[in-house]
Amino acid sequence: MARLPAVGWYLLPLCAAAVVVCSLKHKQQQQQQQHQQQTKKDDLSLWIDEQQVKMYSGLKMPIYAIMEGKVTPYILDKNFEQYLPVIPSEVGYVNFTWMSGNKNYFYMFDTLDSDDKNILEPPTVTVKTDGKIPKRPKVFSILLPCSGNRSGIASFNIRLLIRNRKGRALPDTPLKVKLRKECMVRGTSKSTSLDLVCDKKCENNGWCNADKICQCPEGYMGQYCKTALCYPQCMNNGTCIAPGVCRCPQGFQGPHCEGGICAEKCLNGGKCIQKDTCQCPKGFYGLRCEYSKCIIPCLNGGKCKGVNKCRCIFGFQGDHCEIGQPIKQYYNCKRPCRHGYCTANRTCRCQQGWFGKFCQRKILKPKHDNHRPGYPHSCEDDDDDMDDYDEVPKSHHRWH
Structure with missing residues (x-):
């Protein structure tokens, strides 16, 4: 069979x-x-x-x-x-x-x-x-x-x-x-004699078992052990030609064909994702990520996060982070304080408008015009910050 x-x-x-x-x-x-x-x-x-x-x-x-x-x-x-x-x-x-x-x-x-x-x-x-x-x-x-x-x-x-x-x-x-x-x-088959015809059909050092079926070595599979296995799989239509070896199509490179080939280097932290195509970080655009969305550069360590929108480090403010002075920070907090700074007692002190254990949650203004005392405010998570948050929460839940 x-x-x-x-x-x-x-x-x-x-x-x-x-x-x-x-x-x-x-x-x-x-x-x-x-x-x-x-x-x-x-x-x-x-x-x-x-x-x-x-x-x-x-x-x-x-x-x-x-x-x-x-x-x-x-x-x-x-x-x-x-x-x-x-x-x-x-x-x-x-x-x-x-x-x-x-x-x-x-x-x-x-x-x-x-x-x-x-x-x-x-x-x-x-x-x-x-x-x-x-x-x-x-x-x-x-x-x-x-x-x-x-x-x-x-x-x-x-x-x-x-x-x-x-x-x-x-x-x-x-x-x-x-x-x-x-x-x-190999060598533990119940068969008393080798099926030489079957053995010849098995490629890549495969061999026949007692049922005259090719037994493949690690890294190969298929009826006659012809198909190589790659882990992780070859990306972007790459071909697995040997265990763990990918042949990449034109315009791609990397062990798993995961990266592109760009004739000119991507700038400002951009990443080449396919042939001559750069994936730009927030605040930058262009074929090579050469343009900043902030016409005037962000100063004092600030980062451009949108059209003429700077994210300033704690201690600075202004449209371009030009106002303020640096504040002494400590570096013994469990995670970075994104919108604040780490204090000597290992806790984050947040900028105005932010809260949370790592200053990762933003207080939003009410969507309604009703600002009566006690009117509920909403908040949202900063996606960038939450990606960095990986502390397993403490729980008294008992698993069964």
Whole structure:
């Protein structure tokens, strides 16, 4: 029987359940639309990206575990574990993407364990086991290292806890997943004789197992071990030509084709993102980020943050930060005081109009003309500041 390409692993732990619960063909267009909308949402999401799904299934669609702050229904299916295939031996990791949007969520992998350590070592993650979920989309991986001692199939367990800034658990979490991983040690096949014809078909040092199926070495996959695996994946339509080696299309460079090639250097902190295209920081524009939105430069360490709009460091004010004098600052606060300065007692003292532990929240003027005493004011988070805020909040919540 011909072996199907090794596609099961990427379903870990979501796609296989989605295949069983609903028709992928029907969901393809629907989830593509959801994915486009999701990038504009402001709440928690966790998914396998569409390029990774297409790489192993042919369907270009994302598969979500969490969308808009809610765990997707098929993750909660009581028969979820029965739907999941065995992860093939040639695949040693699976990638996920997550983001918290404009909200703050904190995570903890409190269980990463293998039921048979003679076959499979406990899985690991490429992020800290606890911390803050990034606001913008970022990729992390679950690594599945075989022990190399014995061939076989071993189960492993993953449990992920998620809570908000107040320490409250996300509904339907922690996420609990039990999966199976195949490991193969060369020379332990049950076959009494080598199938030389099969061995010749297996490329890149692959070999035949007892079922006359090519067993691929780490870094390759496919029916005859022809497909190389790159982690992270090659970006911008790059091609993986060997394990961890990307061939980049014209106009791109970098280990994963993540960077562009600009004939002229991007200025003022700009970043080359594709051929002759610069991504400019706030306050600058132009093909090379050569123009400032502030006609008169910001003085005394101020930064241009909009059209003729300077953000001044504490102690200075004015349209161009030209008024004032520097204030002695200390540098022993846990995080930078964005709109204030660090005092000797390790706390932030905020500029007028700002508040919060790190002076990251702005007091807004009432939208109404009614300024009667007691009329409520609103506030907003400074996105730049909150990206820097990664302290896990203290909580008396007890996880079960």
